[in-house]
Amino acid sequence: MAGETTRPVPTTMGKDGVPVAQTIASPTNNKVRAQCKAPPHTVVPIVFVPGIMGSNLRDKDTHKNIWGLNSIIGMLFQWGFRSSSTRQGKLNPDNAEVDPDGGFPGKSATVPDAETAKQRGWGTVAKMSYGGFLRWLDDSLNADLCGSAVPGEDKSPWADYEGKTEPGAEWGAEKTFDPIAPEESNKAWINFYCPVHAVGYNWLKSNGDSGKDLVHGVADKDGHVIVKGIDQIIQYWNDFETTGGHKPYQCKQVILVSHSMGGLVTRAAVHEKFGNAADKVLGIVHGEQPANGAAAAYHHCRSGYGGMTGIVLGRNAAQVTAVFANSPGAMELLPNQQYPTRWLKARAAGDAAPVMQLPESDPYIEVYPEKDKWWRLIDPSLIDPSGVYKKAGTDPWKDGYQQNLTRVASFHYTLEMSYHSQTYVHYGSATEICSIWGDLIWESASSASLDPIALLIASPDKGSNPVTVRGTKFHIVDPQVMGYSQPGDGTVPKCSGEAPNAQGGGNIQQSFKMTQGFQHQDAYNDVQVQHATLWCIGKLLKQAEVL
Numbered sequence: 001m002a003g004e005t006t007r008p009v010p011t012t013m014g015k016d017g018v019p020v021a022q023t024i025a026s027p028t029n030n031k032v033r034a035q036c037k038a039p040p041h042t043v044v045p046i047v048f049v050p051g052i053m054g055s056n057l058r059d060k061d062t063h064k065n066i067w068g069l070n071s072i073i074g075m076l077f078q079w080g081f082r083s084s085s086t087r088q089g090k091l092n093p094d095n096a097e098v099d100p101d102g103g104f105p106g107k108s109a110t111v112p113d114a115e116t117a118k119q120r121g122w123g124t125v126a127k128m129s130y131g132g133f134l135r136w137l138d139d140s141l142n143a144d145l146c147g148s149a150v151p152g153e154d155k156s157p158w159a160d161y162e163g164k165t166e167p168g169a170e171w172g173a174e175k176t177f178d179p180i181a182p183e184e185s186n187k188a189w190i191n192f193y194c195p196v197h198a199v200g201y202n203w204l205k206s207n208g209d210s211g212k213d214l215v216h217g218v219a220d221k222d223g224h225v226i227v228k229g230i231d232q233i234i235q236y237w238n239d240f241e242t243t244g245g246h247k248p249y250q251c252k253q254v255i256l257v258s259h260s261m262g263g264l265v266t267r268a269a270v271h272e273k274f275g276n277a278a279d280k281v282l283g284i285v286h287g288e289q290p291a292n293g294a295a296a297a298y299h300h301c302r303s304g305y306g307g308m309t310g311i312v313l314g315r316n317a318a319q320v321t322a323v324f325a326n327s328p329g330a331m332e333l334l335p336n337q338q339y340p341t342r343w344l345k346a347r348a349a350g351d352a353a354p355v356m357q358l359p360e361s362d363p364y365i366e367v368y369p370e371k372d373k374w375w376r377l378i379d380p381s382l383i384d385p386s387g388v389y390k391k392a393g394t395d396p397w398k399d400g401y402q403q404n405l406t407r408v409a410s411f412h413y414t415l416e417m418s419y420h421s422q423t424y425v426h427y428g429s430a431t432e433i434c435s436i437w438g439d440l441i442w443e444s445a446s447s448a449s450l451d452p453i454a455l456l457i458a459s460p461d462k463g464s465n466p467v468t469v470r471g472t473k474f475h476i477v478d479p480q481v482m483g484y485s486q487p488g489d490g491t492v493p494k495c496s497g498e499a500p501n502a503q504g505g506g507n508i509q510q511s512f513k514m515t516q517g518f519q520h521q522d523a524y525n526d527v528q529v530q531h532a533t534l535w536c537i538g539k540l541l542k543q544a545e546v547l
Helices: 072-079 084-090 114-119 127-142 166-170 182-191 207-216 230-239 262-270 295-303 307-313 317-324 388-392 396-415 452-457 499-503 520-525 527-541
Strands: 006-008 011-013 019-021 033-035 046-049 057-059 065-067 096-098 196-198 225-227 254-259 281-287 344-347 356-358 423-428 440-444 467-469 472-476 508-514
Touching: 046 127, 046 262, 065 072, 072 307, 084 317, 096 225, 127 196, 127 520, 127 527, 166 527, 182 527, 207 230, 207 262, 207 396, 230 254, 254 262, 254 527, 262 281, 262 396, 281 527, 295 317, 295 440, 295 472, 356 452, 388 396, 423 499, 423 527, 499 508, 508 527, 520 527
Parallel strands: 006 033, 046 196, 046 254, 254 281, 281 423, 344 440, 423 508
Antiparallel strands: 011 019, 057 065, 057 096, 344 356, 440 472, 467 472
């Protein structure tokens, strides 16, 4: 009541959505009332969608985990030194599904325990890569649960950005930077409750399929929902009841935050040919998206991964190809038809000028279908180490890889350059240790001149990388020394990270070219990336309807 003296009582979030406050009884002559907070009525869930290999997977039949990113040591035990045959057998898109039982990353403002974290989908994504960010984002958005009905008594999550242009320069804004106004900050803070959810997906499948799953959710073979999609998340908050049947919340739309390949999944989710859920999504924040692919994916197929990463993901072409050639999702990270042309080159040692450059137009026509050329993507002999196709009496190239390639091309031809009408982007564009292949260069061991026509049509004598061609050995030049590298994040080159802003037109509200230097997988552990994401969410909430 007006004029009453109150004292604040600490409020925490109980079982997913129930605010809990504790106080003690006082004498009747004590007229100071306890004041506790409740979240706003309008819920706008923040739904995080991870990158490739950032979702936990299990076997569909046994429910045994086959890919669980809870710790580095755990992954080394699980996948260190596994054979190509084992990799093909276990990481099969048709036999795998999302595992919802990943590690609990810890409490946050609205997640008091592991049970609530699982309900929010946190267990579907990699604790090692994203657990800290999920907690940070939930705390940043909801530490005060709702803020105050009187602006200024507490602090909005966006108070530090109000009216300031400095973040635009710090984060590398590529469009005119529109600071968050105090009225925007207060509207978002007072009117919207933003619990943080996560939605993992089967990253071995096509991103078109995963986009549909992101919208509609996923059930196991027994019909039990193991992944809540956008539909279920919205329904959950609308159906939520407190004691006595009171419905405290209304929910109409979500905000999607993506990392890496999750950008392709979220774009598919809102595309009319896939998930068709644009009206259920207020906007999307894309982080480190390989929008047009990454040449590093070609390198990994020919060389494997280096260092400790290779022990888990594959140390050579045989280990990587056994999974890659059989997984449309992985293949959709290759440079696509929108990627700059002539990215695959060959040159003589010491000669900067390439004598071979592909593709002239479309890699799905000019590069990836090639079976016998030395510069091919896939060695047919490495597709089926476990003998799956052989046992079925089918051809690994024709019935496996080629069918997957057709599906991958169809996905990219359909997705093209489409983006949600309220899209925000950030990407890494650092040099030195974060630079990565923009163009990929095969270099001969000899400085002798090369015959371009003979080189173009030659078959390999032996090897993947290095590869011997007509007695001459070629190797892929390291991006740190090659002269064709691009700034990036160690995985996604600048040309792909900046593609949404270059190709998305008026749908891209802001694009941040971030030069501070962070590695791709750890991007959301970077402080500037975290704050840029929070800022983008604040701008998107300006468009939200108060229900």
